[in-house]
Each structure stands twice: as structure tokens, then as C-alpha cells.
Amino acid sequence: MRYVIIGGDAAGMSAASRLKRRAPDADVVVFEKTNDVSYSACSMPYNIANTEKPMDGLVVRTAEAFRDVQGIDLHTGYEVSSINPSEKMIYGKTLDGNDFESSYDRLLIATGASAIRPSIAGIDLDGVFVLKSLEDGRKLKNYLADGKVETAVIIGMGYIALEMAEALTARGIKVTMVKRREQLLPWMLPELSEVAAKELEANKVEFFPGLPLESITRGGNGLTVNAGGRSFPADMVLVAVGVKPESRLAAAAGLDLGADGAVSIDANMRTSAADVFAAGDCADITSVVSGRKIWLPLALTANRGGRVAADNMMGEPVAFRGIAGTAVFKVFNLEIAKTGLTMKEAEDAGFKPVYKAIAAKSKAHSFQGSAPLHASFIADSESGKILGAQMIGSEGVARRINAAAVALQAGMTVDEFYECDLAYAPPFSPVWDPLLTAASMLMKKSGT
Amino acid sequence: MRYVIIGGDAAGMSAASRLKRRAPDADVVVFEKTNDVSYSACSMPYNIANTEKPMDGLVVRTAEAFRDVQGIDLHTGYEVSSINPSEKMIYGKTLDGNDFESSYDRLLIATGASAIRPSIAGIDLDGVFVLKSLEDGRKLKNYLADGKVETAVIIGMGYIALEMAEALTARGIKVTMVKRREQLLPWMLPELSEVAAKELEANKVEFFPGLPLESITRGGNGLTVNAGGRSFPADMVLVAVGVKPESRLAAAAGLDLGADGAVSIDANMRTSAADVFAAGDCADITSVVSGRKIWLPLALTANRGGRVAADNMMGEPVAFRGIAGTAVFKVFNLEIAKTGLTMKEAEDAGFKPVYKAIAAKSKAHSFQGSAPLHASFIADSESGKILGAQMIGSEGVARRINAAAVALQAGMTVDEFYECDLAYAPPFSPVWDPLLTAASMLMKKSGT
Known part of the structure; x- marks a missing residue:
């Protein structure tokens, strides 16, 4: 065979x-x-942030x-x-x-x-990068190697764009982000998206949503990104539009x-x-x-x-039932996680989604290092079925989302999730895990 | 009414x-x-470790x-x-x-x-404590306040005993642990229990399992714990036998x-x-x-x-379906978590339990701060139903156990859990979350 x-x-x-x-x-x-x-593409931003590690360490x-x-x-x-x-x-x-x-x-x-490369003038200029393959990563990191890149424009604000904003900032590069659409992370609930926006501001990353990319030009001192009638000068440009x-x-x-x-x-x-x-x-x-x-x-x-x-x-019939759609990433000090459908995806799929986002703490209230955390559930208002969950916070988010991912796989309702026996100890959680509190509040809101 | x-x-x-x-x-x-x-009893060990915080801060x-x-x-x-x-x-x-x-x-x-107070001579001596109520905590912390306690014997090796071993060590007190039974944490799978034992050793806590408590006596220089024919001198004794x-x-x-x-x-x-x-x-x-x-x-x-x-x-019939039995605690640099039944409880309940414990990493292999982690599932070998899970490691354990807790609530089999879409990003997990790997290995082992 x-x-x-x-x-x-x-x-x-x-x-x-x-x-x-x-x-x-x-x-x-x-x-x-x-x-x-067989290389870890997802690790490229972290590798780029680190001047010591060779890119081939990702193999x-x-x-x-x-x-x-x-x-x-x-x-x-x-x-x-x-x-x-x-x-x-x-x-x-x-x-x-x-x-x-x-x-x-x-x-x-x-x-x-x-990587999507928009058909605009200047997309192939020297100093304009995408980041998808290991070779993309090598080229980008080589370009940074001499330390002369002081400013970068990142086009797009998805997770690769955000991870790269952190990586470039870590290398002392001033980052400006530009994107076509209005919201920072369009799939994210507005209460949570605001937290991400504040984290960018706190890390001196400027971002300009609502500016469609027009062209990239090269002048005497470097590149210029032209978007939505504005111009952004930069020593390098990363196109991360998806x-x-x-x-x-x-x-x-x-x-x-x-x-x-x-x-x-x-x-x-x-x-x-x-x-x-x-x-x-x-x-x-x-x-x-x-x-x-x-x-x-x-x-x-x-x-x-x-x-x-x-x-x-090999002829052995094994089924891949499907995925919940769980994703997590880090941007500066924030962990951002989602699983399941967004509000829009839920509507498009014929559900009647409602959501509740709550502010909680990652650990017991008084415990050292307890950090603010936002947790949310999206559910169908008719059946009570969980459709998705989103979380954001500086600590205790990434692994917590897995509880919601398992609930989606099991087809649980919000009420059923609320009955789950989640772990409590002061160094790790409030007595009621933030996801339990979000479930409880969503039950109240939707009257189930 | x-x-x-x-x-x-x-x-x-x-x-x-x-x-x-x-x-x-x-x-x-x-x-x-x-x-x-309304006080946080679970926070008492952490409060006792901290000389700055008043005990009443736990209210x-x-x-x-x-x-x-x-x-x-x-x-x-x-x-x-x-x-x-x-x-x-x-x-x-x-x-x-x-x-x-x-x-x-x-x-x-x-x-x-x-708290169980064994009926032995000396249990009521000054300097012998239990830790259950806030008043117990106040008395114990007051006893430590003058800084003269240099050595402590803790009787028992359950989670309160272990949390207090850490708390007393943090205050510069030399801790010796003594218990009747042979295994450090009797409910724990042996592969995981060994990890906990090494953590105690690394933190200079001596422990002596297999020594039944006989009496506590007071001599000129302090207390003496007599157990299994041996004697352990101490400035204070904590009885934490359950x-x-x-x-x-x-x-x-x-x-x-x-x-x-x-x-x-x-x-x-x-x-x-x-x-x-x-x-x-x-x-x-x-x-x-x-x-x-x-x-x-x-x-x-x-x-x-x-x-x-x-x-x-109030006359509203609401049912409490039950609990998975999820517990988590911290001892020195380790997070220890369990949910569901232990092997013995599973046998006693009429299941035919099998388990698989694996060694994995908390984050992507090459990622900074990726730490060893042990994960396990216990399942019924006939139905494949998940019966329990246990984890131990210095990072990424406490919140991860919730995925298994939700699976127990949903009555999932190991195969069904293996299909779950758990979160991956290099700063937080290997591509295959350790619980997915444990599920996969248990499926292979049990031939399901």
C-alpha cells in the first residue's frame, strides 16, 4: 500500500x-x-521576541x-x-x-x-512581512537582527497581530496597529474587548481601527502605511490580516x-x-x-x-466528530480564551443567543496575586444550551476555558454547567469559580 | 414563616x-x-504563614x-x-x-x-493544636507570635497537614510530619504521590509514615510526640488527622x-x-x-x-444532583488536584477501575517556564466511563482539573473526553493537553 x-x-x-x-x-x-x-508555528512570536534563541529551535x-x-x-x-x-x-x-x-x-x-496578502501597491516591498511559515519567521527575525528597526506598523488585530505586537514591543520597537474593522477583536464580547484595548494602551501600543489599508510606499526614511486617508511611517510592516x-x-x-x-x-x-x-x-x-x-x-x-x-x-472507520472551536492566546499580561460560537456565529446558526459577562477574581478575593478576570457564557435563550464561552484576564484564564470546552462537547445547558463541581482553594479560585458565577448570572438573566 | x-x-x-x-x-x-x-477557613494556613496579616482579615x-x-x-x-x-x-x-x-x-x-482529636495522653497539653475553626487559627498564630517556636511536629499528612507544613516552614520553623498509615496521600496514585514526597524532601520537611500516634508528653524543653515506638521533640504540635x-x-x-x-x-x-x-x-x-x-x-x-x-x-423543589468530588490544594511549589473517585473508592463502588498516569509538561515543550506535570485518569475498564482524575505539578494543574470535573458531571467516557477540543497555545499547554494525552494512553492501555 x-x-x-x-x-x-x-x-x-x-x-x-x-x-x-x-x-x-x-x-x-x-x-x-x-x-x-514539523515546527511550532504558534511559537514564532515568542521566538522572535527572544534575540538569544535561533529560529530553528522551533523544529x-x-x-x-x-x-x-x-x-x-x-x-x-x-x-x-x-x-x-x-x-x-x-x-x-x-x-x-x-x-x-x-x-x-x-x-x-x-x-x-x-497568509492573506492584500492586493495593494507596495505589498511586496522590502520590509513588508507576513508571518505564517517558518521561512516567513526567519526573514522577519533577520530583518530585526541589526537592531535598526525602531518602529513597526502591524496591519490587522487578530491573535497573530496581537502576539507580534507584544513580541516587537519586547524588542524595544514602537508598535502601531491599524485595521479595517472597528472592533479590536470582532468576535469578542464588548465587555471583554475593552479589557484587551486597555492592555494595549498600557503597553504603549497605539491602535487605529476603522482604517482600510490603501497602500504601502517607500520614502527616504522607510516605509509608509496609507490607510483610511491617514499615513503611518514605519521601519517595518507586518501584514497580519488573516x-x-x-x-x-x-x-x-x-x-x-x-x-x-x-x-x-x-x-x-x-x-x-x-x-x-x-x-x-x-x-x-x-x-x-x-x-x-x-x-x-x-x-x-x-x-x-x-x-x-x-x-x-488504513480502512479503519474512525470519525472526527468535530470541534468546539477553542482558542487561547497571550497578549502582554493578558490571557485571552474562547470556545464555541461567538454571538454572531450563534445568530447565523439559527440560535437565539444571550450572554452574560461578569467581572471576577482569579483566586480567592484576599489571596496574594488574585487578579481581575472577566468570564462569560453565551447560551441559547430557548434551550439553555451553552453555545460559547469567552474569558480574559492576567491569570487563571487559559486552562479554565477547558471546562467550558468539555461542556460544549457534552452538549450541556447552562443549568447543567452550574451544577459542576469545580475546584476551589484560595491560591487558585474563589469558592464559586468565575465560570460558575457566569453561568449563574446567565441563568438569572435569561430566567431559566 | x-x-x-x-x-x-x-x-x-x-x-x-x-x-x-x-x-x-x-x-x-x-x-x-x-x-x-462567614470566614475563609481554607485560607487559614496562608494567613498563618504571613506575620503581617491579622487573622480577622479572613472574615x-x-x-x-x-x-x-x-x-x-x-x-x-x-x-x-x-x-x-x-x-x-x-x-x-x-x-x-x-x-x-x-x-x-x-x-x-x-x-x-x-477536627478529630485522638484520645491519647497529652492531647490537651499547651502547645498542641488542631486547626478547624477561626478560633483554632487565632490560638495557633498567637502561639507562634513571639518567634520562639523553632520546631513543629505535624501529625497527619492530609491537605491541611501539608498546607500547614508549608506555612510553618515559611515562618522558619523546622517541620517533621508523622502519620499512622504508610502512604503520604493514601488516595493518590503512587506515581503522583512520589512527586509530593520529593517536594517535601526538597523543602526539608521530614516525614515518617507508618507510625501510629501513642502520646504527647511535656518535658523541660518542650513537647515530645511518641509514635510507633519513636520520639519526636517539638516546640509545638499540630494534630491534623482529619x-x-x-x-x-x-x-x-x-x-x-x-x-x-x-x-x-x-x-x-x-x-x-x-x-x-x-x-x-x-x-x-x-x-x-x-x-x-x-x-x-x-x-x-x-x-x-x-x-x-x-x-x-421555601417550598421550591430544587435538587442538588451531587458532586464529582473535586479538590485542589497547594503544597510548596506543587499544585495537587483530584476529582471523582480514587482507585479504592471505584473498586468499592463495584467498578473495575484501571488508570494511567503520564508525565507531561504544563506548557509547550520549549516554552519558558514549562514545568513537569503528572496527569492521570481512572476509568471503568468495562464501560470506559471516567471515574476520576488526579494531577500534580508546579504549574497549570489547579484549573486544568476542572475539565475532568465537567466530564464527570456529564458522565463521559475516556473516548469522549479524548475528543474534546482543549485549549492550546505555547505559553499555556502542549498541543495535546496533558489530560488528552492521559485519556489517549488509558484508551490504549485498556484497549478501548
Whole structure:
């Protein structure tokens, strides 16, 4: 049996490793277009903040280890350019310019996502960066290496933009953030979004929402970002306006696309073509909350998707039920976490969402280090079903969100969550965990 | 309507507050035998560690606030000595020696738990303490105030014993721990218990398990603890061998007792006597895992029980489904957490438990501050149902256990938990949260 995988990052290498472990005699072949496999992309902002650590320290496992220790037939610098599902063939070109082709018995498309690069003048200027691949990270960090970058403009205010605002500030660079839309984190409840805005202000990051990007120009002293009729000078520019699924190969091969243009897959990771599977950031996935297909590129989803795809490629029907949609990130001293649907997503999915956001403390009131924390639940006002939760605070947020994520997986109502026996001790929580208090207040508000 | 409550701590005052809020015109009368109400007993070890903070800083709400702001008819220094359920009367004596009596329409017994004081010679010597009430805490802290206590023996190795080992060590006191049973924390899985033992060693706390307490004697230079044929000199002794439900009043009134001699109650907090309810540490409660009645004195259970009792006393049938049994505490640099059943409790409840304990990291592997962490699940090998979870580590344990607590409330299997979408970001977790890895390994081990 010949298993071929396109893409050597989280989903691809998770699948390859599992296939080779469970079917040692099979051919497991991976084609990765870059020279990097299996690195922690999520750690790039922290690495960039740190002048001591080399970027290659983010490599979790080297290509050699995959080849020599695991026996995976891994080709780096091999870019697949087309798939022929009826002939079960793929075709491509190496970085050296040589053509290659390969047959497969089962194919996994794990081509990931790519950074969105707006079609504006100046997007390709020297000093303008995106941050998605390890190579993007290397280029950006090299650009900072001589210490001459004093000011940066970040376009976008999503989590990568915010993590990079922290990273650049840590390197003494004055950061200005500019974005098209009005709200800092549009998915976030307004009470919580305000807390994030104050944290940026406290860390001298200026931000200008509501300014659509027009162009980037280079003058005598550096770059200028032109947005919404205003001009922002900068020594470097990071464009962090989001990512899109890398589904062009699949589309060209005639495969169905789904949510947000991602490769459409079923619970067994099968695409619309026989013996072709997809997993990770290039594919869509089911929301366990709404039951609808969504596109939400997350590391755990990619790792899990790769594993589940491997099982199904081997003929073992394992279902990936879906995801709650849990994400957490850090910006300066804040932990920001969400799981499930936003208010807008809940409305779009046909629910009648209500929410309650409360201010609480991370530990017992009088305990040293007890920090303000905002917790919230979003629920359907008719069924009482929990639809989402969001939290923000300087301490005790990131791991707390998991309780809500499990509740979403279990399909709990707010009332049922309120009955949960969450941990209490003064160094760690008030007697009533903030999520229990949020649940209680939401029950009162919605009269359930 | 006249609501009478015996006991002015967590359960009693939670009930009183809720009753008065929901039925402002009712008489809500509380009799508390001490002069203290509504204090954070769980915070006493941390307060004792701190020479700056007064013990009375632990009072959450004063008696005056309950009386004047909330309108609760609160009597402190009133010890109830008998209940007559057929006449709906209670009788008692004040600290001043005066008799009192009161009728009731609905009665709540919220008498809490008391420290076990072994019947051995020397238990009443000056310098020998227990730590349960705020008055216990004041006496102990006063005894330390002159700075002359250089050595302490703690009898017992439960969580109060361990918290006090840390507190006394923080004050420069050399601590020796002695206990009857062999294992440090008998409920804990051996892999995790070893970690706790090493933490004590690292903090110069000597501990001697397997030594039954025989007597405490006073010589010229201080106290001597005699246990298992050995002698341990000390300037002070803390007896922390556990607590027992304070159910004597209920028993004398002919009420049924349940698990471990606690007052037996149903899901509506009703005792076996008409119009008599019980809540908090004096009462038993249902385990949502085994469905059996257990006795497990916990602060959240008492607070919740008080609220639920209030609703039922007002004639609104609200059920307290039960508790998972979630507890967390800190000892030196370790966070220790559990939820659900122990292996032994699972066996006793008729399950066929298996467990898997794994070593993991609290954050992404390479992230600064990522600390070793041990996580485990206990599950029924036949149904796959999660029965319990235990964790220990210096970081990221306390709030993580809540995910497992919610899973127990939802009755999840290990497989279902493994499907949960837990939060990942390098500063907070590996891609696979340690609890997901533990679930995965337990699935492999048990072949589910």
C-alpha cells in the first residue's frame, strides 16, 4: 500500500507518523514544498521576541528523524502542482526545478493555510512581512537582527497581530496597529474587548481601527502605511490580516470545497474524490455546537485530523466528530480564551443567543496575586444550551476555558454547567469559580 | 414563616442570605455557637504563614453586616444543645451561660465538621493544636507570635497537614510530619504521590509514615510526640488527622445518619424529620460518579448546599444532583488536584477501575517556564466511563482539573473526553493537553 501525503506540517506529519507506526511495511511518502517540516508555528512570536534563541529551535522533529528513525519517505522542497484523482497520480516540481510524479493508493491533502496578502501597491516591498511559515519567521527575525528597526506598523488585530505586537514591543520597537474593522477583536464580547484595548494602551501600543489599508510606499526614511486617508511611517510592516485555506490544488482537481473555500471533508476525513482525504488547516470541520461545517485553522484540530485521517486511510472507520472551536492566546499580561460560537456565529446558526459577562477574581478575593478576570457564557435563550464561552484576564484564564470546552462537547445547558463541581482553594479560585458565577448570572438573566 | 438555622458558616450563612433575599418578610434566625461567622477557613494556613496579616482579615462578612445590611437575625455565642422535631423547637445555652429556646417552621442543620482529636495522653497539653475553626487559627498564630517556636511536629499528612507544613516552614520553623498509615496521600496514585514526597524532601520537611500516634508528653524543653515506638521533640504540635461530621445534635434528635456518620439528606436537602433540612460539612451528599452517598466536606458543596436548602425550605423543589468530588490544594511549589473517585473508592463502588498516569509538561515543550506535570485518569475498564482524575505539578494543574470535573458531571467516557477540543497555545499547554494525552494512553492501555 502506498500512502502519499501532500504537506509536511502538523496534519501531514501526524498522519505520516501514525501510518508508519501502524503499518510499518507500507510506503508512506510525504511531499513538502518548503524545506521545513514539523515546527511550532504558534511559537514564532515568542521566538522572535527572544534575540538569544535561533529560529530553528522551533523544529519539533527534523526531516532526518522522520526519514531515518521513523522510516517515512519524506521529500522536502517538492511542490505538488496537480492531482489526478482518476489516475491516482500527483505531479509537481522540486525547488531545483525538476519535475516529479507519484502514484498513490490513498492520498492525504494537508496543504495548510496561507497568509492573506492584500492586493495593494507596495505589498511586496522590502520590509513588508507576513508571518505564517517558518521561512516567513526567519526573514522577519533577520530583518530585526541589526537592531535598526525602531518602529513597526502591524496591519490587522487578530491573535497573530496581537502576539507580534507584544513580541516587537519586547524588542524595544514602537508598535502601531491599524485595521479595517472597528472592533479590536470582532468576535469578542464588548465587555471583554475593552479589557484587551486597555492592555494595549498600557503597553504603549497605539491602535487605529476603522482604517482600510490603501497602500504601502517607500520614502527616504522607510516605509509608509496609507490607510483610511491617514499615513503611518514605519521601519517595518507586518501584514497580519488573516489566513485562507490552501485549497487550490484540491479545487483544480475538481474536489468539492466547503466552508470558507476549504476542502470539504466528511467525518472520516474523506474528500469528494475516492481515496483522497484531507486534514488540517486546508480542510473544513464540523462545529460540535452548531452541527455545521466551519473553517477554523487550529493546531490541535490539524494534529487530530492527521491521526484520524491515517486511521481512515488504513480502512479503519474512525470519525472526527468535530470541534468546539477553542482558542487561547497571550497578549502582554493578558490571557485571552474562547470556545464555541461567538454571538454572531450563534445568530447565523439559527440560535437565539444571550450572554452574560461578569467581572471576577482569579483566586480567592484576599489571596496574594488574585487578579481581575472577566468570564462569560453565551447560551441559547430557548434551550439553555451553552453555545460559547469567552474569558480574559492576567491569570487563571487559559486552562479554565477547558471546562467550558468539555461542556460544549457534552452538549450541556447552562443549568447543567452550574451544577459542576469545580475546584476551589484560595491560591487558585474563589469558592464559586468565575465560570460558575457566569453561568449563574446567565441563568438569572435569561430566567431559566 | 420562621426559618431557623443552626450554624453560621458557609452552608448556614449561604442559606440565610438566600432566604432573606428571596423572602424579605420572613424571619431568618441563625444560631452560631462561636463568635465567628462567614470566614475563609481554607485560607487559614496562608494567613498563618504571613506575620503581617491579622487573622480577622479572613472574615468575609461581619456579623453586623448580616444583621444590619441583610436583616438576618444572627445570634453568635448561641450553642444549640437539642432539637425537638415533633414540637419544632430547639434549645440551647449561650456562651454567657443563659438558656435559650426557639420555635421554627423550617429548620436547617448546618453544624459543619469538627477536627478529630485522638484520645491519647497529652492531647490537651499547651502547645498542641488542631486547626478547624477561626478560633483554632487565632490560638495557633498567637502561639507562634513571639518567634520562639523553632520546631513543629505535624501529625497527619492530609491537605491541611501539608498546607500547614508549608506555612510553618515559611515562618522558619523546622517541620517533621508523622502519620499512622504508610502512604503520604493514601488516595493518590503512587506515581503522583512520589512527586509530593520529593517536594517535601526538597523543602526539608521530614516525614515518617507508618507510625501510629501513642502520646504527647511535656518535658523541660518542650513537647515530645511518641509514635510507633519513636520520639519526636517539638516546640509545638499540630494534630491534623482529619475531620468528622458534627452530627451529634441530629443523632440525638433521632434523625437518620448516613455516610461516615453525617446527617443523611435527600437531593432536596431534607433530613428524615419533617421540615428539618441539613447542608454543608455535617451532611452527606451523592457522588455523581458512583450514585452513592458519600461524605466529603468541601467549601463549594457547603455554599451550594446552603443555597439549595434555602430554595427547598421555601417550598421550591430544587435538587442538588451531587458532586464529582473535586479538590485542589497547594503544597510548596506543587499544585495537587483530584476529582471523582480514587482507585479504592471505584473498586468499592463495584467498578473495575484501571488508570494511567503520564508525565507531561504544563506548557509547550520549549516554552519558558514549562514545568513537569503528572496527569492521570481512572476509568471503568468495562464501560470506559471516567471515574476520576488526579494531577500534580508546579504549574497549570489547579484549573486544568476542572475539565475532568465537567466530564464527570456529564458522565463521559475516556473516548469522549479524548475528543474534546482543549485549549492550546505555547505559553499555556502542549498541543495535546496533558489530560488528552492521559485519556489517549488509558484508551490504549485498556484497549478501548
